[in-house]
Amino acid sequence: MPKITVTVNGTSHTSEVEGRLLLVHYLRDTLHLTGTHVGCDTSSCGACTIHLDGKAVKSCSMLAAQADGSTITTIEGLATGNELHPLQEGFKEEHGLQCGFCTPGMIMCAADLLSHNPNPSEQEIREGLEGNICRCTGYHNIVRAIQYAANKSLVVSE
Amino acid sequence: MSNKFIGKSVKRVEDKRFITGRGRYTDDIVLPGMTYAYILRSPYAHARIKSIDTSAAEAMEGVVTIMTGEEVGHYGVPCGWQVNFKNGDTMKEPPHPLLVKDKVRHVGDAVAMVVAESRELAQDAAEAIIIDYEVLPAVIDASKAVEEGAPLVHEDVPNNICFDWEIGNPKEEVDAAMASASHITTLEFVNQRLAPNAMEPRSYIGQYDSVYDKYTLYTSTQNPHLIRLLMCAFVLGLPEHKVRVVGPDVGGGFGSKIYHYTEEALVTLASKKIGRPVKWTETRSEAFLTDAHGRDHVTKAEMGFDADGKIVGLRIKTFANLGAYLSTFSTAVPTYLHGTLLQGLYTTPKIHLDMTCVFTNTTAVDAYRGAGRPEATYLLERLLDLSALEMGVDPTELRLKNFIPAFDGVTQPGYQTNVALQYDSGNYHGVLQRGLEMLGYEDFRKAQAEAATTNKLLGVGFSTYIEACGIAPSAVVGSLGARAGLYEVGQVRVQPTGKVSVFTGAHSHGQGHETTFAQVVADRLGIPMEDVDIVHGDSDTVAFGMGTYGSRSLAVGGSAIVKSLDKIIEKGAKIAAHKLECSVDDIEFIDGKFTVKGTDKSLGFGDIALTAYVPHVYPANLEPGLDFSSFYDPTNFTYPFGCHIAVVEVDKETGTTKIKRFIAVDDVGNVINPMIVDGQIHGGLAQGIGQALFEGVEYDENGQIINASYMDYTMPRADDFPMFELDRQVTPCPHNPLGVKGAGEAGCIGSTPAVTNAVIDALWSVGHKVKDIRMPLTSERVWRAMQS
Incomplete structure (x- = not known):
């Protein structure tokens, strides 16, 4: 079995993994980081979105073995201590979640979007969420949550 | 009593665990010694099982046990609502076994369950099970299933009819009213089958503790106690005090997680058998085959008007597809949750619904967000807008002319409909007038006339809906066939x-x-x-x-x-x-x-x-x-209502429809948390608009779902919508202490016909006088409608 070393949320892990093990199952079943979810089997829903070497990826669409040597951030690692990330705060303030199942993927996707485009228009936000499905919110308040985070980050950086 | 929190948009206390990844859904739970189940399902819609050979699979690495219909096929899940035929006979209620041993009746019907040390090993072993099927002809469409010579889903159910049913005024009275009408609008249409698609796939863990002789079932359910009652008393015969059912965080339901599913009983039985916990989590593709679907009506509806535009009668024939087996509340949906809403907001004096509920070789159909009320609303509101177009009158004036006058249910009595229900309180003119203000109706019609000369047509569609929530009281629903209190x-x-x-x-x-x-x-x-x-x-x-x-x-x-x-x-x-x-x-x-x-x-x-x-x-x-x-135990249902207005842009060259504006004025009674109520409306709108424009389970003639994945079934995404424009009117519920009516389904009930009406309106604006376009209104279907 392949042996991999990955840094997840700042902690290094070395594991022997089955060749066919998906990264999402490695995170959930081996590392017990269950905030990353599985909502489909066709890489369509985005519930499994994480950051791999600083970029948002769907962790269901790659093997754990392919992640060897990489640095990963999951939803559990987004906050700084007790201080929520502006997107986490935005989702709470703007009621950007209901059942919460798509939320980790939405937040990780939005974080990637804001890292490239700190002040996106509504249309850019909507297009940026194309790869993530929410069945509860109609996206209305998710867009607002991301606008909230963008505004807050702009204020902080000024 | 104080007034610090009620009516305020208090931020949600449950959010912290979800935004930090600490939610605890069933599939997140790992128990010591846990095993994993995989269910082998039929690839055929209708086939006789000639033999099942599990010997090779049983010898494979990591396999703990394999169960088939031979072992557990005598257990079956029940239906929770008995509806009788028009002649008083009891509905046909064929068994729904946990695992099938004789004949599979839909693609995805469960044949064997493998329990192994991991999910992957269970799936590997399932592939080694050899089943010899004799494939039979399948029947998919409800209106065809009743024809002579159609394949029988259950041999002892003639013509595949579970029951026939009617509600409203005597048929002869409705026929006489229609004969007197100066205009009759006729609409033949399909309210298509939908997949609920809660984002969390169903997941169950059975855990038997031999020391305490106690079972625990973790389940992604909307009602843990109901599952315990059904599983203990009606399926497995277990003592309820020895069974604990836990519904931890659940990732959406929309109806699909109300029902008692076979897999809940299977993991419970398997855990007892092997003395270890057993987890089963479905894949999304499996969810398309096994989570109860919604809607699926084939309807012919006629609405008659007198010379002044007053509705004189409504006559309807509908075939409702129940799928291959009866899901827990499937029989109540086309009947008591649909037929009883056909009064709508209108004073229609004579109404008759003739309903036939049918078995087919498809996935079971049950309540999906709205459950019967969306079907009733679609029927009524399509007829209202289409009638206005056909008679050359304004669709809003036609509604105002036919609305039930306002009543508060306190100083004025509730409104007795012709379809059994008594509405609690309402002010229907108010929501429509507010919606028209928000729309800027006169300006819109001017813009529409200008757009008619371009390639981007504009259309507006209206839907003024009523629905019924908090189904009750128990004694009444019991007399109507409910097998539970409410x-x-x-x-x-x-x-x-x-x-x-x-x-x-x-x-x-x-x-x-x-x-x-x-x-x-x-x-x-x-x-x-x-x-x-x-x-x-x-x-x-x-x-x-x-x-x-x-x-x-x-x-x-x-x-x-x-x-x-x-x-x-x-x-x-x-x-x-x-x-x-x-x-x-x-x-x-x-x-x-x-x-x-x-x-x-x-x-x-x-x-x-x-x-x-x-x-x-x-x-x-x-x-x-x-x-x-x-x-x-409530004394009555509650009756939220509202006005939904869709403004669409239809590309004349491609048929592509874009939602330009969506206005929703809902009256859900008193509101405890406006932020949460708005969120419920937003989500409902997305699902309702989703039905109109994007969604639909498509079967081929062999009973295969040809779009059973998120790659193929179009789910609404963020860039399909504008910001929704919401407002609220408050008419308190007179019969419960909070004065609340319920907001979970309103968005989904009102919005669908508004969108279809808007597209039809856009087409009529340039002379394409089409009566209907089948949902979902894909660009191809809209384009074809414009070529006719």
């Missing part, structure tokens, strides 16, 4: 320090009960919200409950909590009167204090709570403690 349970346990634990039988899977219910409790007791904890979802901690569906949680579950709060305050007043040495009639409870009227003598809620548990200075003949449980 009350709710709310227990309020005041701790000795005055902190409050509330145990509700409702179950939150996105609705925000932990916040809304706490707002109610905190205000009623005059305490901070953080002093209130809402507990739900565990049959060992919550006394009983009927769960969450039909937008019932606050109207029914909230009312049960209020009943218990009333008892708390009543008992608290007795304790206070004793301590303050006055008559109990002189005590008033305001802002968390029991005060002697007209004095400054008072005791705080915490003082009284402590006294109740340390009863040293205490009334004679009064029990210690401050803990009450109540069952609330």
Whole structure:
């Protein structure tokens, strides 16, 4: 079995993994980081979105073995201590979640979007969420949550 | 009583665990020694099983046990609602076995379950099971299933008819009314089959503890107690006190997680058999094959008008597809949740629905967000807008002419419909007029006329809907065939320090009960919200409950909590009167204090709570403690209503439809948390618009779903919508203590016909006088309609 070393949320892990093990199952079943979810089997829903070497990826669409040597951030690692990330705060303030199942993927996707485009228009936000499905919110308040985070980050950086 | 929280957009207390990845859904739970199940399913819609050979699979690495219909096929899941034929005969109710041993009846029907040391090993072994099928012809379409010679899904169900049913005025009276009409609008249409698609796939863990002889079932359900009742009493014959059912965090339901599914009983049986926990989690593709679908009606509807534009009659024939087996509430949906809503908001004097409910070789159909009311609303609101186009009158004026006049249900009586229900309170003109103001109707028509000369046509569609929530009372629904009560349970346990634990039988899977219910409790007791904890979802901690569906949680579950709060305050007043040495009639409870009227003598809620548990200075003949449980059984449904307006742009060259604006003015009675209610409406709108434009389960003639994945079934995404424009009118419910009506389904019920109407309106604006385009209104279908 392949042996991999990955840094997840700042902690290094070395594991022997089955060749066919998906990264999402490695995170959930081996590392017990269950905030990353599985909502489909066709890489369509985005519930499994994480950051791999600083970029948002769907962790269901790659093997754990392919992640060897990489640095990963999951939803559990987004906050700084007790201080929520502006997107986490935005989702709470703007009621950007209901059942919460798509939320980790939405937040990780939005974080990637804001890292490239700190002040996106509504249309850019909507297009940026194309790869993530929410069945509860109609996206209305998710867009607002991301606008909230963008505004807050702009204020902080000024 | 205080007024600090009710009516305020309090941020949700449950959010923290979800935004930090600490939610705990069933598939997140890992138990010591846990095994994993994989279910082998039929690839055919209709086939006889000639043999099953599991020997090779049983010998494979990691396999713990394999179960087939031979072992568990005598167990089956029940239907929870009995509907009778028109002639009084009982509906046909064929068994739905946990695993099939003789004949599979839809693609995805369960044949064998492999339990192994890992999910992957279970799946590997399942591939080694050899099943010899004799493939039979399948029937998919409900209206064709009743024809002579159609394949029989169940041999003992003639013509595949589960039951036929009617409601409304006598058929002859409706025929006479229609004969007198000066205009009749006829619409033949399909309300297509939908996949609910809650984002969390269903997941179950069975855990049997031989030391305590106790079972635990973790399940992604909307109603843990109902699952326990059904599984124990009607499926496995287990003693309820030895079975704990836990519904932890659940990732959306929309109806699809109400029902008792076979896999819940299977993991329970398997865990007992092997003495280890057994987890089963479906894949998304499996969800398309096995989670109960929604809608699937084939309808011919006629609406008659007199020369003044008043509706004189409504005559409907519908075939409802129930799928291969009866799901828990499947029989109630096309009947008591659909036929009873055909009065709509209108004074229609004569109504008749002739309904035939049919088995086919498809996935079971049951309640999906709205459950029958979207089908009724689609029928009525399509007919209203189409009639206006056909008669050359304004669709809003046609509605205003036919609306039931406003009534509050307190000083004026409720409105008795011709289809059994009595509406509680309503002001239907108000929501339409507000919607038209928001739209800027006159300006829109000018813009539409200008757009008609371009390639981007504009259309507007209206939908003024009514729905029915909090299905009740138990005695009435029992007389109509319900096999359960429809009350709710709310227990309020005041701790000795005055902190409050509330145990509700409702179950939150996105609705925000932990916040809304706490707002109610905190205000009623005059305490901070953080002093209130809402507990739900565990049959060992919550006394009983009927769960969450039909937008019932606050109207029914909230009312049960209020009943218990009333008892708390009543008992608290007795304790206070004793301590303050006055008559109990002189005590008033305001802002968390029991005060002697007209004095400054008072005791705080915490003082009284402590006294109740340390009863040293205490009334004679009064029990210690401050803990009450109540069952609330409503006297009627609640009836939210509203006006939805869609503005669409249709590309003349491609048929592509874009939602330009969506206006929703909803009246859901009193509102506890406006932010949460708006969120419920947003989500409902997305699903309702999704039905109109994007969604639909498509079967081929062999019974294969050709779009059973998120790659193929079009789900609405963020860039399919504009920001929704919402407003609210408040007509309180007169018959429950909170005056609330329910908001979970309204968005999904009202929005669908508004979108279709808008597209049809756009086409008529340039002379394409089409009556209907089949949903979903894909660009191809709209384009073809413009070529006709």
